[in-house]
Amino acid sequence: MKITVAGEKKEVADGLSIAALIEQENVETPQYVTVSVNEEFIDSGAFDTYQLSEGDEVEFLYFMGGGR
Amino acid sequence: MRITIKRSDVDEMIRHALSERPDEACGLIAGRDPEDGTRVIEKVYLLTNTDHTNEHFSIDPKEQLKAVKDMRANGMVPLGNWHSHPETPSRPSEEDIRLANDSRASYLILSLENEDAPVLNAFCIEKKEDGKNVRKEELIVLEG
Numbered sequence: 001m002k003i004t005v006a007g008e009k010k011e012v013a014d015g016l017s018i019a020a021l022i023e024q025e026n027v028e029t030p031q032y033v034t035v036s037v038n039e040e041f042i043d044s045g046a047f048d049t050y051q052l053s054e055g056d057e058v059e060f061l062y063f064m065g066g067g068r
Numbered sequence: 069m070r071i072t073i074k075r076s077d078v079d080e081m082i083r084h085a086l087s088e089r090p091d092e093a094c095g096l097i098a099g100r101d102p103e104d105g106t107r108v109i110e111k112v113y114l115l116t117n118t119d120h121t122n123e124h125f126s127i128d129p130k131e132q133l134k135a136v137k138d139m140r141a142n143g144m145v146p147l148g149n150w151h152s153h154p155e156t157p158s159r160p161s162e163e164d165i166r167l168a169n170d171s172r173a174s175y176l177i178l179s180l181e182n183e184d185a186p187v188l189n190a191f192c193i194e195k196k197e198d199g200k201n202v203r204k205e206e207l208i209v210l211e212g
Contacts, residue, residue, distance in 0.1 A: 007140045028169070028170075029169045032169050034129045036129075036133055039133065041129060041130075059133055059136065061129050061132050061133060061136070062169055062170060063126070063129075063167070063169070064094075064096075064126070064127040064132065064149045064167075065119070065124065065125055065126035065127065065167050066124070066125055066151060066160070066161065066163050066164035066167050066168070067092075067123050067124040067125065067161055067163035067164065067167075068092070068122070068123050068124075068153050068154075068155065068156045068161050068163075
């Protein structure tokens with residue numbers, strides 16, 4: 001199936017999970033990554049079970065924070 | 069790394085950071101990165117600090133997503149982020165260093181310690197096997 005990851009169209013296995021996509025995309029420090037699918041934020045606890053669908057638009061957003 | 073930023077963008081950051089006091093202000097920077105040791109900041113995003121304190125900042129992920137899409141739509145790449153230190157100097161704190169997860173990013177810190185003379189510096193925070201290495205980057209403000 002075709003999905004869009006960070007603006008790039010990609011061919012991936014049908015029903016790929018978010019966790020598998022994170023691994024496939026070699027996402028660095030995945031513990032600090034927020035994932036959105038079609039502009040909806042997905043709870044990190046669902047990364048293993050959430051199956052992506054044809055045409056989904058996925059974004060990986062790195063947590064950005066700090067303190068004085 | 070040699071980074072350029074427009075005076076008008078710096079002024080906008082200062083205005084926003086002053087208006088957000090006592091909380092820390094934050095946002096993203098975007099522009100061009102030809103990967104030749106230079107970076108050009110073309111746009112500064114003023115985003116919400118969801119922590120709403122003077123001690124921490126976390127960028128609102130919804131606004132972050134919107135900004136990333138805007139960068140892409142306008143042919144820019146993410147270059148890093150910026151935040152203010154309302155009461156402390158322009159240098160990464162221990163927490164800034166601990167939470168910096170992107171060795172390629174530029175981290176801009178705007179100090180309002182002296183509100184009449186805000187100080188803006190850029191840093192690279194690299195991950196090393198034995199911790200993290202902080203390096204100050206050259207930041208050039210383009211006047212006019």
